[in-house]
Every structure is written in C-alpha cells, then in structure tokens.
Amino acid sequence: MMIKTNLKTAFLGALLCASQLFAQEKVSNTLPWSVRMTESEMIRCPKSWQLDFQPKLKWDYCHGLELGAILDVYDMYGDKKLFNYALSYADTMTYEDGSIETYNPNELSLDRINTGKFYFRIYEQTKNEKYKKALDLLRKQFDSQPRTSEGGFWHKKVYPHQMWLDGIYMGSPFYAEYAFRNNRPQDYADIINQFVVIARHTYDPATGLYRHAWDESREQKWADKKTGQSAHCWGRAMGWYAMALVDALDYIPKHEAGRDSMLNILNNVAAQIKKYQDKKTGLWYQVIDRSGDKGNYLESSCSTMFVYTLFKAIRMGYIDKSYLQVAEKGYKGILRDFIEVDKQGVISITKACAVAGLGGNPYRAGDYEYYINEKIRSNDPKAVGPFILASLEWERLHK
Template identity: 50%
Template sequence: MSLFNHKIKILTFTALHTGILLASAQSTIQKKTEKIAVQSGKIVPTHLNWSERMLLSEMYRFPESWMLDFSKSPKWTYPSAIVLDGAEQLYAKTGKKEYYDYISSFGDKLVTEDGTILTYELEKYNIDLLNSGNVLLYLYEKEKKEKYLKALRTLRLQIEGQPRTKEGSFWHKKIYPYQVWLDGLYMGMPFYTHYTKDFSKETDAAKAYDDIVFQFDSVQKNLLDKKTGLLYHGWDESRQEAWANKETGLSSNFWGRGMGWYGMAMVDVLDYLPQNHPGRDRLISYIKSFADAIIKVQDKENGLWYQVLDKAGEKGNYTEASASAMFVYMMVKSVNKGYLPQSYKGYAKKGYDGIIKNLITIDENGVVNLNKCCAVAGLGGKPYRDGSYEYYVNEKIRSNDAKATGPFILASIEFEKK
C-alpha cells in the first residue's frame, strides 16, 4: 500500500470515528430532550429558573460535555469547566442525575484509565489548561477513581514548573515569555487553591496559599491603572513585545473579558483560601476596588459592559455577553458572601436584567441563546494580535460561547439563592 493511500485510510477512519461519536451523542441527548418535551411541550421548559434553562440549552446544543466550546473531538480545553461548575451546583441543588452524568462524561472521555489527559501536554506550560482540573477535583471527590488522582497530580506538576517573572508571577504560557495576562489568574488560581485545600500537607499548604495571594498582589502592582481602577489585559516584564508599552510593559486597552476573568478568579479563590489567611482581607479589598471601577463603566441605560470597557462611544465597540455575565456573577456572589455591601447587588441586578433583555433570545422549542459573545481574544501569537482597540472590536462574535453561558449560569444560581 502506498503511503498516500495509507494516510487516506487513516483520515477516513478518523472522520468516520468522529462522525459516530457525534451521532451517538446526538442520539443520547435527543432521547433525553424528547422525554422533557413530552412532559412540557418544549425541549427546555420555560417555567424553570434561568440557570437550569441555560444549562439544558447547552446540553441540547452540545450533547456531550467535551463538545462545549464547539469542539469537534474530545480536547482538553478550559471553557467546558465553567459550564460544568454551574452543573455541579445545579446537581447539588436539584439532584437531577442528568446533570451529574453530563459532568461525569467529561472525565470519562478526557482521562484514560492510566490517568493520561487527552491532548494535554505538560511541557507547553499553558496555564489555561489548569482550569478543567476543577472538574477532576469534583469527580475525584465524588467517585474516588484513581485515574483522576493521577491526572490531578500531573496538573499540579505543571504549577511546579510553570515559568515565572523575576518577582514570581506565572507566565501565561511558555510560548509567551515574561508575560502575565489577567486570564491566567482565573485559569490557574482557583484550581491551585482547591487542590491545595484537598491534598497538601499543612506546611506545604501555607506556602502555596501565600504564593496564590502573591499572584493577585503582583497583578495589582503591575497591571492596575490607578486613575481608573481598571486593569490592563497583559503585562510584559521584558518590554520586548510589540503590544507592550516600552516604559511600563503594559498592553494598551482594558478588555472586558480579561477583567471578567480576574474578577471571577478573586471570588472563586476565596471559596478555598482559609478564613484565617492574612491575604483574605487584601483580596476582598481588591474586589471592592474592582467593583467600583467596573460600575463606573457600566452602561447607564442597559446595565451592560463593553468589549473595550472605557470606550463605549467609539466605532465598532459593543456590549459583550461574557464580560457582562462575569461582572454580574462576581458582584452578586461577592454580596452573597459578604465581601461587598448589599448596595452592590443593585448594579449586578441591572446588568443581569440587561443580559436577559438585550442579549438573550429563545427558540420556539424553549432553547435559550446568549448572543454577542466575543469568540476569542489574546495578545501576540500568529497571526499577531497587537492589543489595539481595532483588534478587540474586530475579533469574531458568536452566540452561545461557553465563556459567556457558563458565567450566566453561575450568576443565575447566585440570584436564585434564597
């Protein structure tokens, strides 16, 4: 057999296998949704709370949890974990087994019996890839499968080797040397804190907790704009990147979702940071400063936030779903936890109502769509992302991105608490 024909056979098999996976998953979800439809007349019943309506809509769109973020084959990515965080909380609240099965299937598909994580490469030191470790922490707690423990230890090893700036901040990725992005705090720190709480010995844990709080201290020192209270998307310690200011190392804009990642990181880390840790009060003070800054750039009419936060009136800018959902979640959770005064809930509610009124559409079958989501944004790379205003407002916009639907589910859960 020629090499060409051999490659064609491999490609044909791969395509066929992927097609079988997708067909099987679609069949499974159709059976589940048909049962719901018989009971309510709609695939997603409209009498449910928004949290469940959005989760069921995501389960309908992405029949297997590895499909979240529009994946065509099982891939270890970070957005799935945000939606599954909501699923965990809704399972605890409702006891609906389909929610647990949806979470469990992620671990079943992405982690092999020997603990290998599909498509994950430790040596890339990509901090994004720690986020889905949160799903494995949950599944190990529930199922105690050895494969999850092995996978978790691998992810923890990444933290040990993750390159750092001279003062100790984690690089975002090995391919982005000396760069700290706001995104990375959410991608790595809740996992790092949760793992430490569950598995680390007391002396090791104390050191880890100090390291975690330091990551936020460093961001406040290096990425905060003291005039507005907003934080720049990225900082290059080396000042070598074309997007970086040659004097400060900072990128040039305040990206909505970048700040959203940072806000969620702070409130989620506090779930696991010990009550007596001296860094808690500092993190709570950062939350207050953060909330005050985003309130100033909240649209006064619709309650939403813009893709580039401080340039509401400029051409091409738009109210963006993921940033809006993240800010709402961060504020309402902070109020519920006592980190912010009750008065801040009003700003969160205005944003939440703005999302429902302006960014959500509902299909005839009850399926909920969340629109105007920035698909992706970053700095550097190929093709080069220069961090300019024009760059951010011209990135692809799509509906039902997990980076928006996940925070919307989480925000809804917080509003639904009695």
Template identity: 45%
Template sequence: MLFKKIILLLCLLGVVSTLTAQSMYRKFADSEMKRFPEAWQLDHGKRLYFGYSQGLGCLAMLKVAEKTGEAKYFNYVEKWADTLINEKGEIHLYELSAYNVDFVNSGKILFELYEKTKKEKYRLAIETLVQQLKYQPTTLEGGYWHKLIYPHQIWLDGVYMTGPFLAKYAKLSKDDQYYDKAVDEILITAKHTFDAKTGLYYHAWDESRKQAWANPQTGQSPNFWGRSIGWYFMAVIDVLEELPKDHIRRGELIKLVQSLATNLAKYQDDEGLWWQVIDQAGRARNYQEASVNSMFLYAYSKGINQKYLSKSYKNLIDKLYLGIQKKLLKQENGLWTLIQCNAVAGLGGNPYRDGSYDYYVSERIRDNDAKATGPFIMGCIEAEF
C-alpha cells in the same frame, strides 16, 4: 390570570421582570445540554479535548447539579472526564511541555469528581497539573508566564486558570504553600496591570517590554478588555472562597475585590451592561459583550453572598440581569441562547494581535460561547435567577 397578562405585557415591551427568570440557571443548562449533547462539544468543540472553555462550562454544570440535586448534570461532566483521563491519570492530548496555564482550568472540576466518585485517576490527573505548575516558567517575582510561547507575560486570563485551582489543591493536600501561591498570583498581577487613573486592569503585562503591544515604560498592554477583567474578578472571588479565614493576606484580597467592584460600577451603561472595551462604551464597532456581563453577574452576586461586597450592589445586579435579558438573551426553538459573545481574544501570536482597540472590536462574535454561558449559569445560581 391578571398576573400572567401583566408579565406577558412586560415581556412584549422588553421590560422583563426578574419574577419570570426563576431557575434560569436550570433552563440555560438544559439548553446547553440539548445544543451540545456531549460535554466536549461545549463552546462548539470539534474533538475530545481538555479545553479550558469546556472546563468552565462543566464547572457550571457541577454547580447546577449541586443546586438542584439532579444527577444528570453531574453525569454529563463525569462522562467527559472519565473519557478524557485514563487509569494512570493521563489526560488525552495534554502537553505538559507546552507550559500552558489554560490546561489547568479544567482541573478544577476534578476535585469534586474525585470526592464524589473516589476514582483515583482524578486525583492522579490533579497531581499531573500540579506538577506542571511546579515547573511553570515565571517572572522574576514568581508570576506564572501565560504560556511557554508567551515568555515573560502575565495575562489576567491566567489568574483565573491557576489561582482557584491552587487554592483547591491547598485544601486537598493540606499544604498551605499553595494558598500563598494563589494569593501571590493575584497580587503580582494587580501590581503590574492596575491603572490608577481608571481603576481598571490592563489585559496583560510583559516583564521584558519586548512585545510590540507592550508600553515601553510600563510593559502593560494598551487596552481594558472586558472579558480579561471578568476572568480576574472571578478568580479573586473564587480564591477567597477557598482561602482560610485566618490567612494573613485575606484582607488584601477583600480590599482588592471591593475596589474593583466600586470602579467597575462606574462603567456600567444605562442599560445595565458593560462593553467589549470597557472604558469606550458607544465608540464605533464596540459592543455590549456577553461574557464580560455574565462574569460580572457571577462575581458581584457571589461577592455579596460571601459577604465581601455590600448588599447595595443588588441594584446593580438587577439592572445587569435586565440588560442581559433585553439585549443578550434570546429564546429560539425552545432553547435559550446568549448572543454577542466574543469568541476569542489574545495578544501576540501569528497573525500578530496588537491589543489595539481595533483588534478587540474586530475579533469574531458568535452565540453560546462557553466563556459566556458558563459564567451566566453560575451567575444565575448566585443571584437566584
């Protein structure tokens, strides 16, 4: 009874002990399933679609299923995929001709679905996405364009969409060239987006230097968007998990992860959080954004578990989780909610997105965006919250 009173007092003071957070991954996953009874509704979806955000949310659900042994999480995902993909492996509303790497992200869930259900259509759908990547336009060095409509451009986001998928396919097909391609995606992107002064990565790079957002000398976009670095951090961590232990370039990826972890730690604020524009904490209209913090929770925690990162980062993780609890996590009507999620951000397009500071802090903010909730669930699993 005394223990419960102490915990209650801490909650009221806003200093929530990690002891109260056991199985938060299950609590939050259940909240998402109640909020969005069908998986296509994740990320506030309005139609049945093979969206990368729904794919991210479903990947988190598969991890909860694996962790808990409860079939309801797996069934939630499989129902979505089974509805989306016909017996020929054709994906509802998928357009190969768009050469959009976002489509590839949801393909990650198909490997486990194929393994568990043995439905051939999931294997055929995987091959459809591989076929896209075989002909995806690339930079001169072989880095995938983000989309056909964004020529000559590499975005950090895209490395997460493609890299782990390629590594999973390498294992499935027993074809090592796909491991090599996954590593190439990471390292080519690092070469052109890394900023030695800050230790951070710019959101994107334009090989042609023709975009208005591109630095005429370097081709780099002008700011460090938190979520884009989160995508990249998760991508490297996930590729390393799939990569053979004796892969000749494995050491380069581990070194990159360790450098990124060290440099990002410099930008964690006193409350344990990172901001929408990472290097400008406290500037007017900037804010502590949920997806970047969820992604870092996942990447740092998994990095420790996989022994790529030192256990000394556990203090950073505890501080981060407490910051999320205090500033970004709410409970309303029995459901857990993540607030301050940046709904979307990109570059170019119409209306034109110029990558400026003002652009990133003006994009729409909403609750329970899957780009935050999916990594939060996975991060809580890795950190045992």
C-alpha cells in the same frame, strides 16, 4: 466508491437524526434560568466533549468552566443526568494512570489547568483514583511553570515574561482548591502573590481599571515601553480576574496573611464594575476603557462574569450590599438584551466575543481596532458558563 458512498450516507443519516432529535427536544419555560441554559446546552451538545464547538476531543479551559457550572446546577437542583454529563467528559478524557487526553504538561500553559477544577467533585463522588492522579498531574505543572522576577506565573511558555489577567483565572482557583483539599497551607502565600503581582502591574491609575496583560521584559510590540502594560482593558480579561478573586477566596483561610490584599483588589474591581456599567442597559462594553465609543459594543461574556462576581461577593460578605442594585440591573439587562428563546424553549446567549489575545502568529497588537473586530458569536461557553453561575446566584438570592 461504494464504501465512500455508504459512509457518506451514514454520516448524513446521523446528521438528520441529530437534527430531528434537536427539533423534538423542548425546554420548559417554568424552570429556573440556570437549568434552562444547562438543558439547552445539553441539547446543542449531546456529548459533553462537544462543548465549545469542538469536532474532536480537546482538553481546554472552556469545558472546565461550563461543566463546573453544570455541576453547580446539579448541587442546587439535583437531577443525576447533569452529574453524568460532566462525568462522561472526565471519563472520556482521563486514563487509568491519570494522564489526560490532549494535555501536554510541557506546554506550560495555564489555560490547561482550569478544567481540572471540576475533577475535585468528580473524584469526591466517584472515588476513582484516576481522577486523583489527574489532579496531582495538573498541580505538578506549577512546579515547572516559568515565573516573573516577582514570582508571577507566565501565562504560557510561548508567551515569555508575560502575565495575563486571563491566566489568573486559569490557574489560581485550581491552585487554591488543591492546597485546601490537600492540606498545603504553604501554598497560600504563592497563590495570593499571583493576584497581587498582576494587580500591581496591570492597574491603570488614570481609569482605575486593570489592563489585559503585562510584559515584564517590555519586548512585545503590544507592551508599553515604560510600564509593560497592554493598551486596553478588555472586558472579558477583567471578568476572568474578577471571577478568579471570588472563586479563589473560597479556599484561602480568613487568617492567612495577605488575604486582605485580595479583598482590597476585589473591592476596587467592584467599584470599577459599577463605574463603567452602561447606565441605560446595565451591561458592559467589550473594551471597558473605551465604553460608548464608535465600534464598541455591549458584550455578553464580560457582563455575565461581572454580574456573577458581584452577586457572589455580596453573598460572601466581601463587598458592600449596595452593589446588589448594580448586579440586579446587570442581570436583568442580560435577560433582556442577550437571551433569546426559540419555539422549543431552547435558550441562547448572544453577542459574545469568540476570542481575543495578544502576540502570537498572526500577531495580535491589542489595539482598539483589534478588540472590536474579533468574531462575535452566540452560545460561546465563556458566556454560557458565567450566565449559569450568575443565574444560580440570582436564584439563591430570590429563593
């Protein structure tokens, strides 16, 4: 009983110390928004493995999204503590033989690939071979990843015959960067094909939008028996796809056959982002094809993803500069309607859908009622990461 009491006392003491530390830390309002959000996250999560509300070590896409964004802040503004924050996660999760804590290649889940993207820079700067081995391990998963009849990767082994827009972001930018850094031009056609196949099968000609997912087998209850498409365009799914386009294009040579197909898709994505932008706020709805309908709401993760995509696509010359008005209106809307600042200067981003998917157990039907009733929370990394990225683009534009 004494041991249990002492452990409980120690735990409560640690919590008290953490809360006191949080109360003492401040974030200056003179800093750029990207730095303010980064410092706020580091206060909320003193250890980088704690990101995404994690109580224990986990290898998943949210850490990669957010730590990659934090490394971008480091690249732009310096401050070694930002690099060390990202490095500590990499070091904690990676063994000397390149194996990764909690990563199981046999799951064949594209969600497990995304975090590897920030390892390219960790390896570049540390030259520690365990990170190169980890990158090779993640790349090897593509050799076994099940595919549709047209060569599109299944989202996960447990989701047979299905391609999700989410999965393109989770796998293809990593695949493209690995090919670029390791002199594998033979991979570019396969990478481009991932974007083209899912665009072909999720495109809704009635709206111009891309629906969340496609089931080639038409076996899922959420899949249309004729097209295999899911019922709706979920904002964040299209946001993932939009970011995947601008990020993968960084590494695909301009002369590569089929690259123009990606640019054509990106230009349609940009046109739909503009078309469905809420005229009053400059933001976007959780379910894009039901924008403004009862129960629908303006959602922060898709809004930040769309703004980042537009800013970057304009900077890189992928889309017309006229989209700058759309991006700036969206960014100002994010600051006005989603960003909150406490007395210590710590900032939060609100109104993010915690998670949404299709199928599984319990079964997710992907109907309108499902999407609008999923949990909403603040400081979800799927909004935090894209907000940092969008802010960096804004800051680069206005330097």
